[in-house]
Amino acid sequence: MKVFLTGGRGMVGRAIQAHDRASEHQVLAPKSADLDLTHREAVMAILASEKPDIVIHSAGRVGGIQANMASPAAFLADNLDMGFNVVLAAREAGVPQVLNLGSSCMYPHDAPNPLHEESLGKGELEPTNEGYGLAKVAVARLCAFVSQERAELAYKTLIPCNLYGLNDKFDPKVSHLVPAIIRKVHEAKERGADTVEIWGDGTARREFMFSEDLADGVWAAVDGFECLPGMMNIGLGYDYSINEYYAEAAKVIGWEGNFTHDLSKPTGMKQKLLDVSAQTRFGWTPKTTLQDGIAQTYLHFQDLLKRGDA
Numbered sequence: 620m621k622v623f624l625t626g627g628r629g630m631v632g633r634a635i636q637a638h639d640r641a642s643e644h645q646v647l648a649p650k651s652a653d654l655d656l657t658h659r660e661a662v663m664a665i666l667a668s669e670k671p672d673i674v675i676h677s678a679g680r681v682g683g684i685q686a687n688m689a690s691p692a693a694f695l696a697d698n699l700d701m702g703f704n705v706v707l708a709a710r711e712a713g714v715p716q717v718l719n720l721g722s723s724c725m726y727p728h729d730a731p732n733p734l735h736e737e738s739l740g741k742g743e744l745e746p747t748n749e750g751y752g753l754a755k756v757a758v759a760r761l762c763a764f765v766s767q768e769r770a771e772l773a774y775k776t777l778i779p780c781n782l783y784g785l786n787d788k789f790d791p792k793v794s795h796l797v798p799a800i801i802r803k804v805h806e807a808k809e810r811g812a813d814t815v816e817i818w819g820d821g822t823a824r825r826e827f828m829f830s831e832d833l834a835d836g837v838w839a840a841v842d843g844f845e846c847l848p849g850m851m852n853i854g855l856g857y858d859y860s861i862n863e864y865y866a867e868a869a870k871v872i873g874w875e876g877n878f879t880h881d882l883s884k885p886t887g888m889k890q891k892l893l894d895v896s897a898q899t900r901f902g903w904t905p906k907t908t909l910q911d912g913i914a915q916t917y918l919h920f921q922d923l924l925k926r927g928d929a
Contacts, residue, residue: 622841623671623714624648625656625705626678630786631720634834635677641838647671651678656701663708673716673841676705676758680751682793684887687748695750702758706774710765716844717774718837719762723826723854723891724752725778733894736778736850747887763849775847777840780854780893784830784912785919789929796861797827800868801917802929808874815869816879819886821862826855826892829912832905839903848897855905856895861886864909871913 622641626632627648636646647669655661656678666674680697687694702719709717726734727742739759744752762774783797791799807815836853859867865878898904907915923929 620672620841621645621647621669623666623669623674625674625676625701629677629679629681630784630788630830631677631782631833633786634784634830635675635837638831638834638838640842656704657697659704659708662704663711666708666712666714670712671714673718673844674705674709674714675837675841676702676717676719677837678705681795682788683795683799684747684885685791686793687751688885691750693750694748695754698751698754699757702754703761706758706761706765709774710769710772713772715772717762717765717772718840718844719758719774719776720837721759721776721778721850722752722755723778723780723852723893724748725755725759726752726891728888732890733856733892734852735894736848736852736897739850745888747885759850766849773844775840775844776850777837778850778852778893779833780826780828780852781891782830782833783827784916787830787916787919789920789923796825797864797868797913798916798920800865801872801913801920804865804868804872804874805917805920807876808872813876814879815865815874815876816881817861817865818881818884819861820880820882821865821878822860823886823888824858824860824890824892825864826858827864827909828855828905829907829915832907836898836903836905839901843901846901848901851897851901852893852895853898853903854893854895856893856898858890858892859909867909868913868917871910871917
């Protein structure tokens with residue numbers, strides 16, 4: 620198939636292209652310098668010209684809790700613009716299939732865990748990433764509406780849990796939890812520091828999946844698109860506490876200090892665990908353990924440091 624991939628330079632996009640299944644298809648992944656996804660006319664022109672068999676929308680403005688709290692308007696506007704432009708351009712060009720990647724941030728902050736797809740849109744979002752979550756909800760609903768109105772078009776959404784992995788962002792200003800932990804613990808080891816600070820009490824629980832596992836799930840969804848539900852969670856189905864992520868990173872990195880807790884800092888939702896029963900019925904499961912995933916990500920981070928890119 621001809622596959623049009625957005626966000627090809629991001630962590631998820633690179634993992635999708637590096638997967639073995641990518642070689643079985645013609646994958647078009649224009650760089651942001653060549654295609655501004657916030658420019659609707661440009662997106663419409665390229666999809667009308669290329670006429671792909673499927674669009675995988677993985678592009679987005681992403682960041683951790685600090686970045687989301689600092690720039691909620693940008694996270695809402697940029698992700699809304701990109702998502703709407705891609706979906707509407709695909710509809711205009713008659714692209715038969717769209718696989719939109721959402722986020723667990725789409726779920727209400729008080730939804731019962733594990734988070735089931737039926738909870739979407741039934742409550743207020745977590746304030747610390749509300750802008751990003753609102754955009755992802757709106758784009759997913761647009762996909763559903765297009766499919767509802769045009770029987771020949773199937774636009775579906777995968778809702779991944781939190782992610783980490785190769786080509787992640789390690790800058791503390793924008794990084795998510797796992798790469799931020801890796802950097803903090805690595806720097807503590809390099810300085811010979813005795814302690815590393817954790818925001819909050821560390822008991823909040825999070826589900827983080829290795830990005831290469833998501834890529835495998837994306838290609839499984841492409842191959843089995845007809846059997847894929849309109850919206851489906853994709854994740855581990857189990858989680859770890861923040862303290863456990865720090866402890867596992869310290870073990871992998873070889874740092875033997877102690878952790879302290881800053882109880883004045885926000886920690887977000889107490890738990891965000893996806894219900895993966897639909898994923899299980901679909902027939903896919905991730906394979907990478909937390910230890911292996913952190914180890915691979917840490918090696919990548921060390922390579923970035925050597926090149927001066929981290």
